[in-house]
Structure formats: C-alpha cells, structure tokens
Amino acid sequence: MVKKLNPQAVLELICLLLFSAMMFHLAFSGKYLSYVTPRMLPYLYFTSTAMLIWATFKLPMLFRPQYKLRASHCLLLIIPVILLLLPHGTVSAADVSNGLVSDVGLSQSTNSTESATSAEENPQNSANQYDDSIIEQFGLEKNADGSIAVSDELFYPWLSEIYTNKDSYDGTTITIKGFVFRDSATMAENEFVPARLLMYCCTADLAPCGIVCEYDGASSLEADSWMTVTGVIHVVEHQGEMQPIVTITSVSPAVKPNDEYVYPW
Amino acid sequence: MIYLRVPVYVVTGFLGSGKTTLINKLLDKRPLETTRLLLVQFEAGEKDFDGNEYVCQVLSFSKKELDANPKDISKKIARCADELSIDEIWVEWNGMAVFSELQSIFLERLLRHKCKIEKVVHIADTDTLDTLLGKTGAALPEQISVADLVVLRHVSGAQVKNAVRLVNSLNRGVKIADAEESSLIIKTLAHRDLSPVSTLCLSIVYALALVWFCSRYVDFSFISLNTLVNVFLGIILQAVPFLLLGVLISSAIQIFVSSRTIERRFPKKLGLGMLTAILMGFCLPVCDCASVPIFRSLVKKGIPVPVAVTFLTAAPVINPVVMLSTYYAFNGSLRVVAVRVGLGIMAALFIGLFFSAWPSKNELLSSGGFDGAMCSCGCYTGLSEANGLKDKLRLYARHAETEFFSVGKFLLIGAFISALFQTIGTKTLFLQTTSGYALSLLLMMVLAFLLSLCSSSDAVIARSFSSVFPTGAVMGFLVFGPMMDIKNLLMLSGGFSKKFVLKLLLAVFLICYLVVIAFARPFLGV
Numbered sequence: 001m002v003k004k005l006n007p008q009a010v011l012e013l014i015c016l017l018l019f020s021a022m023m024f025h026l027a028f029s030g031k032y033l034s035y036v037t038p039r040m041l042p043y044l045y046f047t048s049t050a051m052l053i054w055a056t057f058k059l060p061m062l063f064r065p066q067y068k069l070r071a072s073h074c075l076l077l078i079i080p081v082i083l084l085l086l087p088h089g090t091v092s093a094a095d096v097s098n099g100l101v102s103d104v105g106l107s108q109s110t111n112s113t114e115s116a117t118s119a120e121e122n123p124q125n126s127a128n129q130y131d132d133s134i135i136e137q138f139g140l141e142k143n144a145d146g147s148i149a150v151s152d153e154l155f156y157p158w159l160s161e162i163y164t165n166k167d168s169y170d171g172t173t174i175t176i177k178g179f180v181f182r183d184s185a186t187m188a189e190n191e192f193v194p195a196r197l198l199m200y201c202c203t204a205d206l207a208p209c210g211i212v213c214e215y216d217g218a219s220s221l222e223a224d225s226w227m228t229v230t231g232v233i234h235v236v237e238h239q240g241e242m243q244p245i246v247t248i249t250s251v252s253p254a255v256k257p258n259d260e261y262v263y264p265w
Numbered sequence: 266m267i268y269l270r271v272p273v274y275v276v277t278g279f280l281g282s283g284k285t286t287l288i289n290k291l292l293d294k295r296p297l298e299t300t301r302l303l304l305v306q307f308e309a310g311e312k313d314f315d316g317n318e319y320v321c322q323v324l325s326f327s328k329k330e331l332d333a334n335p336k337d338i339s340k341k342i343a344r345c346a347d348e349l350s351i352d353e354i355w356v357e358w359n360g361m362a363v364f365s366e367l368q369s370i371f372l373e374r375l376l377r378h379k380c381k382i383e384k385v386v387h388i389a390d391t392d393t394l395d396t397l398l399g400k401t402g403a404a405l406p407e408q409i410s411v412a413d414l415v416v417l418r419h420v421s422g423a424q425v426k427n428a429v430r431l432v433n434s435l436n437r438g439v440k441i442a443d444a445e446e447s448s449l450i451i452k453t454l455a456h457r458d459l460s461p462v463s464t465l466c467l468s469i470v471y472a473l474a475l476v477w478f479c480s481r482y483v484d485f486s487f488i489s490l491n492t493l494v495n496v497f498l499g500i501i502l503q504a505v506p507f508l509l510l511g512v513l514i515s516s517a518i519q520i521f522v523s524s525r526t527i528e529r530r531f532p533k534k535l536g537l538g539m540l541t542a543i544l545m546g547f548c549l550p551v552c553d554c555a556s557v558p559i560f561r562s563l564v565k566k567g568i569p570v571p572v573a574v575t576f577l578t579a580a581p582v583i584n585p586v587v588m589l590s591t592y593y594a595f596n597g598s599l600r601v602v603a604v605r606v607g608l609g610i611m612a613a614l615f616i617g618l619f620f621s622a623w624p625s626k627n628e629l630l631s632s633g634g635f636d637g638a639m640c641s642c643g644c645y646t647g648l649s650e651a652n653g654l655k656d657k658l659r660l661y662a663r664h665a666e667t668e669f670f671s672v673g674k675f676l677l678i679g680a681f682i683s684a685l686f687q688t689i690g691t692k693t694l695f696l697q698t699t700s701g702y703a704l705s706l707l708l709m710m711v712l713a714f715l716l717s718l719c720s721s722s723d724a725v726i727a728r729s730f731s732s733v734f735p736t737g738a739v740m741g742f743l744v745f746g747p748m749m750d751i752k753n754l755l756m757l758s759g760g761f762s763k764k765f766v767l768k769l770l771l772a773v774f775l776i777c778y779l780v781v782i783a784f785a786r787p788f789l790g791v
Binding site: 034043057074079083 | 364368369372377382385410411412413460461462464465469473476490491492494495496497498499500501502503505506507509510513593594595596597659662663665666669670671673674676677683684687725726728729731
C-alpha cells in the first residue's frame with residue numbers, strides 16, 4: 001500500500017534544499033561577492049549546512065499525515081531563490097552616478113567632513129591605525145622606476161595608502177583603472193574619478209571610491225566606461241583640504257575587471 | 266476499485282463548550298432522511314444527542330479507550346461505516362485529547378482510504394476561553410490552531426475582543442463565527458478551499474507571469490529594478506546567517522535550559538538583580554522574541570518588576586550574536602559595537618530604575634495567563650513529552666525552524682523596505698542639522714518599531730540606512746529596535762495588562778530617545 005505524502009513536508013523539504021543549494025552555489029562559485037563581502041564566506045557555508053540538517057529532520061515528517069496544511073511561511077526561502085534566479089546584473093555604475101546609490105564612499109575618501117558614516121569607518125582614519133603596515137599587509141610594490149601600477153586586486157589598499165601617506169607620493173607617476181565617475185555638483189569641469197564601487201557590508205552600501213583626476217578632456221569621457229589612466233600625483237588644496245590629485249597624461253579604454261567591487265580590507 | 270471517501274466533520278472544544286448542541290443545531294437544518302449519519306463521540310456529552318429525530322448511528326468512546334487502544338477505535342468505526350454504508354461521519358472530539366490522535370485515527374491505517382476529513386470546527390465560550398487556555402495544557406491550543414472555523418458562544422460578553430485576539434494568535438486568518446448564526450456556519454462547512462500548498466504554487470506562477478508581463482510592457486525607468494534586487498539580496502544574504510545563528514542558540518536555551526533553573530538563580534534584590542539581569546542578557550543569547558517569555562516567567566515567579574524589565578530590555582541588545590552581526594555589518598568597527606552595547610545597558614538600567622521609582626500599582630499579568638509565546642512555536646507536544654535526547658533534538662530542530670520562519674518574515678519585509686529606501690529615497694532625506702538630527706532619530710526609532718526586526722539580524726539593515734541618516738540616529742534604531750517593536754508588543758499584550766504594556770512602551774521609547782540623543786554622538790565621535 002502506497003503511503004500518502006504530506007504536502008507541507010514535501011514543500012518545506014524542497015524549499016530548504018533549494019535554499020541550501022543556493023547558499024552553497026553562491027559561496028562555492030564566488031558569486032556571493034556580488035552581494036556581500038568576503039568576510040561572510042564561512043557564514044554562508046554555515047547557513048547551507050544548517051539548512052541541509054533541517055531538511056534531514058523533515059524526512060520522517062514526509063509520510064506523517066497532517067490535516068491542517070500551511071505553506072505561506074516557505075516564501076521566506078522561495079523569494080530569495082527566485083530573485084536570485086531572475087536575470088539581473090551587478091549594480092552598474094550608472095545607478096551610482098544617477099544618485100541611486102549614494103556617493104558616501106567618494107566623499108569619505110575625498111572630504112571626510114561631509115561623510116554621513118562615522119569617522120572610524122573612514123578609510124583614512126582606519127588606515128591610520130596601521131599606517132606603515134598597509135604596504136606590508138598587502139605587499140604593495142612600486143615599479144623599478146618608482147612609478148605605481150595599481151592592479152585590480154590592490155585598488156583599495158593602494159588608495160588608502162596614497163591617502164594616508166599622501167606627502168610621500170607627491171610627484172609619483174600612477175597607473176590606475178576604474179570607471180569614469182563625475183559628480184557635476186561638486187566637481188569642476190576638468191575633473192573626474194576613475195572609480196570602483198566599494199562595498200562595506202553588502203550591496204546596500206555600495207559607493208564609488210577613487211582618486212580625483214584633472215584632465216582637460218574630462219567632460220568628453222563617457223560616464224561609466226572603464227578606463228586605464230596614467231598621471232602624476234600632486235598634493236594640492238582641493239575643496240579646503242590638502243589632497244592627492246592626479247594630473248592625467250594619458251587615458252585609454254580598458255575592460256571591466258572580473259571582480260567589479262572592492263572591499264575595504 | 267474507486268469509491269468516494271466518506272466525508273468526516275470534526276467538532277472540537279472543551280468540555281461544556283457546547284459541542285453536542287452545535288452538532289444538533291447543524292444537523293437539524295438539513296434534509297437528513299436520505300443521509301445515513303454516523304456520530305462518533307469521544308466524550309460523554311452533557312446533553313444527549315437527539316439521534317431519534319433522524320436516522321443516525323452513534324458510537325461512543327471514552328478518553329480511556331482512546332488512550333488505551335486507538336487501533337481498536339479505527340476498526341470499530343470502519344466496520345460500522347461499512348456495514349451501514351454510512352454517507353457522512355460527524356466526530357465530537359474530546360477537549361483534553363490532542364488533535365494529532367484524531368489524525369492518527371482517521372488519516373492512518375484503516376480509515377485513510379475510507380474517510381476524508383472535510384472540515385474541523387472548534388467551539389469555544391468567550392467567557393472562559395482565556396482561563397481554559399492558561400490551565401489545560403497543549404490540547405486546546407492545538408485544537409484551535411488546526412480548526413477551519415472557530416465558533417464562539419456568548420459573543421455579547423465582555424471577553425469577546427480578547428477571545429478573538431487569542432484565536433487569531435493561535436490560528437491567523439481563521440474564520441470566526443457566532444454560534445447563533447447557523448446558516449453562516451453551514452455555508453462555511455460546505456465551502457471547499459484550495460489546499461494552501463497549491464495556492465502557494467499557483468501564486469508563484471502568477472507572480473512570475475506578472476513579472477514577465479511587466480518587464481515587457483511597463484516602463485520602470487523611474488526606479489532601477491536591478492539595483493532593488495541586488496540590494497535586497499545583499500541584505501538577505503548578510504542577515505540570514507546571523508538570524509539563523511540567533512534562533513539556533515535561543516532555541517537551544519529554551520529547550521535545554523529549564524526556566525526553573527534561571528528563576529532559582531536570580532537574586533531578588535534590586536541592585537544585584539539588575540546587574541545579574543544584564544549579565545544574564547549577555548550569557549543567554551536570546552533575541553527579542555525569546556526574551557518576552559522569559560520575562561513573563563520571571564515576573565510570575567515573583568522577581569521584582571524593575572529587575573525583570575532590565576532583563577527584558579537588555580538581553581536582546583547585548584548578547585554575543587547581536588555583537589557579532591553588528592561587528593560585521595559595520596565593517597569591523599568595534600566602536601559601533603561598544604556604543605550599541607553601552608547605550609543598551611545604560612537605557613536598560615534607566616528603564617529598570619524608572620520602574621522602581623514609579624512602580625505599577627495594578628495587577629501586571631492579564632487575567633487568563635495563557636502564555637502567548639508558546640503558540641508562536643507551534644510545538645504543542647511540548648517539552649514535558651520530550652524525554653530522550655533524540656526527542657529533544659527533534660523538538661529543538663522544529664522549535665528553531667518555527668522561530669526562524671516566524672521571525673524571518675519580518676526580515677523579508679524589512680529588507681524590502683530598506684532596499685526601496687536605498688533605491689529611491691537616498692538623496693531626499695539628508696538630515697544633518699541639529700533639528701534634523703532630533704527628527705531623524707525619531708524617524709529611525711519609529712522605523713525600528715514598525716519593521717520589527719530580530720535583533721540578531723537588524724544591524725545590516727541599520728547599516729544600509731546609515732547612508733541616508735546620521736549614524737547617531739541609526740544608533741537609535743539599533744538600541745530601541747530590539748527592546749520594543751510591534752512583534753514584542755503583541756507578545757507582551759498577550760500576557761500583561763494593557764496599562765502596564767503601554768507604560769513600558771512609553772518608558773522604553775522616551776528613555777532610549779534621551780539616552781541616544783545625549784550620548785550617541787559624543788561616544789561615536791561624530
């Protein structure tokens with residue numbers, strides 16, 4: 001005699017397995033980096049495992065009859081899975097320059113007084129705690145000729161190093177890659193930022209960050225297009241503060257890096 | 266051989282709630298000459314069943330027989346149904362017996378292919394429901410929670426509102442009818458509902474179709490859906506692991522540490538008690554949903570109210586899981602964690618002192634004493650029945666899961682609102698001036714109250730607001746949110762008098778506001 005399945009248990013089992021699989025897939029493939037920071041990796045594996053264990057507890061319930069069925073609670077697991085499966089890209093830089101994601105990160109790295117977040121999250125200040133150690137910590141190395149070529153992976157460490165010890169980089173040649181970001185409200189006609197999106201915690205706080213560049217053709221650069229720029233760092237007074245500014249010598253189109261976002265550690 | 270299964274209608278209710286009267290009344294209205302009825306009574310009704318008026322077979326079983334040999338009962342019912350070719354079965358279920366026993370009689374073994382439970386009706390007296398729920402153990406709440414229809418008697422009485430609230434807290438969205446309205450009851454019984462599982466699957470298909478349709482024909486240029494989805498998923502992925510960690514630990518405490526141990530160890534003196542309360546808040550990582558039941562049992566056991574209130578407000582803010590999630594959400598900033606915990610302790614102490622300076626004169630606990638928290642778990646076969654380690658583990662998994670789902674829905678809503686804020690409203694809400702700070706703090710606290718997030722996962726949402734609001738105001742969200750929100754308020758009002766709950770709400774709100782506005786900014790250094 002075939003036993004009758006308990007539909008609620010089946011549904012819950014499927015949802016738990018799907019969610020567990022989704023977490024594992026995100027963590028294992030590295031796709032989670034589009035949503036949260038690398039620090040979350042062990043927690044994602046933990047969630048995946050816990051859901052799997054819960055699912056095994058469901059097994060004995062499968063053939064236990066139950067009159068009153070409930071289903072709506074499963075939406076908690078279904079909605080994230082469906083949204084994840086629906087086609088969507090990473091947050092594009094266009095959303096950011098449209099003001100959809102606030103430009104806190106930029107104002108933090110250029111002008112800390114305007115920052116809405118607390119002071120110790122400011123890259124400059126947090127960097128102050130290590131000071132010299134940024135170079136050692138990330139193994140930052142200048143080229144033989146004393147110039148700096150910023151790689152995709154070391155974008156943020158270099159940025160905080162240059163802002164922290166700006167005086168020692170006065171006159172240094174730098175090559176850096178980012179998307180073209182301009183904020184017409186606060187930037188002059190000949191200024192732009194080769195920026196990357198900085199993620200503190202998750203997609204909710206993405207913000208562009210980068211070093212301000214002076215370039216006569218700045219207004220002709222297409223916003224959000226990826227560029228490799230080369231120029232010389234000068235520490236000058238900018239918006240009331242001494243800041244490193246790059247005077248551009250060359251600009252060339254570039255391809256988008258694999259990991260679009262940068263993380264502050 | 267395919268044959269129609271006999272429909273079974275079940276009436277549950279406590280002894281003397283009027284089950285027999287209800288059945289009599291319902292059957293009275295129907296043309297019964299053509300239907301062969303079987304009535305199965307599991308309780309000796311005080312009223313006799315008027316079986317003489319129509320063709321009806323009655324089987325009676327006592328609670329003793331039910332406990333001793335349920336298999337035998339199934340056999341007897343099956344034989345009777347076969348021999349007399351019964352068309353319809355009515356069951357009058359014992360008020361002290363759990364519904365799962367009825368399920369095992371009608372849904373397993375013999376009767377599974379012969380019978381189909383069509384509808385379950387629960388009948389209750391509004392005057393006595395609250396008291397009964399508090400005193401009679403697991404059977405009654407379970408019976409209410411599985412009912413398709415709850416019939417209330419004495420709807421003109423003073424306790425109606427309370428009874429409706431209790432029923433709703435046990436079985437959200439259940440139909441409730443007045444015992445006098447027989448026609449409505451009969452109509453409800455005849456109505457066939459779609460199974461919730463199919464409803465869910467259907468609505469997902471509809472939703473997907475709608476999304477597909479909208480994405481082709483509706484202009485969404487005013488809002489970036491891509492960003493919305495990304496932000497929403499980001500918040501969910503960041504918050505769910507900590508929510509999970511929170512419910513796993515708090516459920517472990519609820520299942521494996523008896524509340525008696527906690528109560529016995531608690532010092533009764535005010536000063537020492539308040540310090541212990543804070544220490545306990547740290548050592549017992551329960552989130553806000555679990556601290557309410559502990560609070561209630563503390564008050565019941567005669568621990569001074571100020572001490573208990575200190576525990577209630579401190580525990581959800583200062584426990585280790587909350588610290589951990591705050592640490593990750595705020596980019597490893599120990600300062601934010603320290604300020605959150607510091608302000609939380611401070612506010613909790615002030616709230617405790619407030620209650621010792623202005624003690625409540627009236628009775629705190631509401632009359633009935635039904636522990637509203639127990640229902641949110643849904644584990645009616647409670648702790649007392651779980652003996653071996655295996656049983657306890659199973660109960661633990663179920664408890665944690667139920668809690669995860671019940672708290673998780675608030676997270677889903679909160680994440681969505683937060684994502685919406687991020688996507689549309691960022692630029693318009695910049696409030697940085699002094700008056701703006703006071704206002705935005707107020708706004709953040711109200712938001713925290715409405716969103717009802719679990720404290721183990723609220724930090725990431727708070728963090729996402731910190732691009733729109735000043736960090737000081739976000740601190741209000743982090744400190745006040747765990748102490749008091751809609752979810753806590755509902756749970757508290759289930760066990761305490763209205764006056765006390767209102768006083769607690771106002772005191773917590775005011776003290777949190779003052780503490781945050783006075784100390785948050787200097788401590789944060791902004």
